[in-house]
Amino acid sequence: MSVTASIAxxxxxxxxxxxxxxxxxxxxxxxxxxxxxxxxxxxxLSAIIVVGFTWAASRKAAVVPSRLQFAGEFxxxxxxxxxxxxxxxxxxFMKFVPWLFSLFMFLLVNNYYGVIPFIQFPTMARIGYxxxxxxxSWVIFIAAGIWAHKGPLxxxxxxxxxxxxxxxxxxxxxxLEFLSNIIVRPVTLTLxxxxxxxxxxxxxxxxxxxxxxxxxxxxxxxxxxxxxxxxLGIAISFLEMLVMFLQAYVFTLLSAMYVGEAxxxxx
Numbered sequence: 001m002s003v004t005a006s007i008a009x010x011x012x013x014x015x016x017x018x019x020x021x022x023x024x025x026x027x028x029x030x031x032x033x034x035x036x037x038x039x040x041x042x043x044x045l046s047a048i049i050v051v052g053f054t055w056a057a058s059r060k061a062a063v064v065p066s067r068l069q070f071a072g073e074f075x076x077x078x079x080x081x082x083x084x085x086x087x088x089x090x091x092x093f094m095k096f097v098p099w100l101f102s103l104f105m106f107l108l109v110n111n112y113y114g115v116i117p118f119i120q121f122p123t124m125a126r127i128g129y130x131x132x133x134x135x136x137s138w139v140i141f142i143a144a145g146i147w148a149h150k151g152p153l154x155x156x157x158x159x160x161x162x163x164x165x166x167x168x169x170x171x172x173x174x175x176l177e178f179l180s181n182i183i184v185r186p187v188t189l190t191l192x193x194x195x196x197x198x199x200x201x202x203x204x205x206x207x208x209x210x211x212x213x214x215x216x217x218x219x220x221x222x223x224x225x226x227x228x229x230x231x232l233g234i235a236i237s238f239l240e241m242l243v244m245f246l247q248a249y250v251f252t253l254l255s256a257m258y259v260g261e262a263x264x265x266x267x
Contacts, residue, residue, distance in 0.1 A: 029121070142155075
């Protein structure tokens with residue numbers, strides 16, 4: 001039997017045992033109470049976790065830090081020095097550290113919900129939670145650019161007219177720069193984070209539910225495939241943990257880079 005035929009037979013066996021392939025419907029969770037859903041609760045809980053963690057890590061700051069203080073200082077220093085200072089510059093970066101640190105920690109908690117037992121739902125896999133964060137980053141870097149260049153018109157000129165370029169080529173260049181630097185950025189921020197969290201969660205559901213369906217199919221051969229499916233699911237979970245961190249980092253890094261480009265005096 002070919003590999004393709006084996007896979008097809010396994011899928012058929014899973015279907016026969018009541019397996020339904022995961023899809024967008026897997027993210028439409030029923031309300032927990034009233035109109036309140038699980039993702040709503042998780043988003044509020046993540047804000048409480050971030051505030052509670054930062055408060056607990058800083059309330060008894062000492063020269064010799066406790067483990068909690070060390071963890072808080074590590075994350076803060078990572079965002080402050082590794083993201084904000086490097087992307088925005090040493091002159092103005094501190095103005096944006098509170099936003100960037102809050103953003104990174106908030107995304108980190110919400111992403112890692114996807115691998116926490118009994119929660120297992122990354123809230124950023126729902127695009128409705130990603131769009132406001134992307135729009136807020138957009139508003140912040142637009143406002144920073146207007147502030148740095150002392151007015152919206154000067155900022156638009158900075159973003160759409162590269163230095164040293166003149167003549168008819170601007171007719172083509174200005175709209176492209178406007179789309180690239182103003183319009184498209186929040187869209188790419190949204191799609192990158194949402195797409196990775198959505199796809200990763202779909203994979204985890206597929207290997208977990210598919211493996212369970214194969215194990216309960218009553219066929220020894222399919223049961224063996226089910227065990228392999230579970231093992232692959234565990235391996236993908238570890239990979240997904242790395243992706244979750246990277247997506248929080250990339251979203252925060254790009255937000256900082258957009259601020260840095262907006263307030264730069266040269267385009």
